[in-house]
Amino acid sequence: xxxxxxxxxxxxxxxxxxxxxxxxxxxxxxxxxxxxxxxxxxxxxxxxx
Numbered sequence: 086x087x088x089x090x091x092x093x094x095x096x097x098x099x100x101x102x103x104x105x106x107x108x109x110x111x112x113x114x115x116x117x118x119x120x121x122x123x124x125x126x127x128x129x130x131x132x133x134x
Contacts, residue, residue: 121130
């Protein structure tokens with residue numbers, strides 16, 4: 086949780102708002118891979134990347 090707070094403070098202080106979509110997409114893809122790891126959809130998801 087501290088990492089998220091520090092990242093938010095950095096984005097706010099440095100006005101690097103263009104980084105926010107990149108970080109959110111990376112987080113979303115990471116969560117997709119983690120949650121689909123044990124499912125039957127895993128072979129199809131891994132072929133996308």
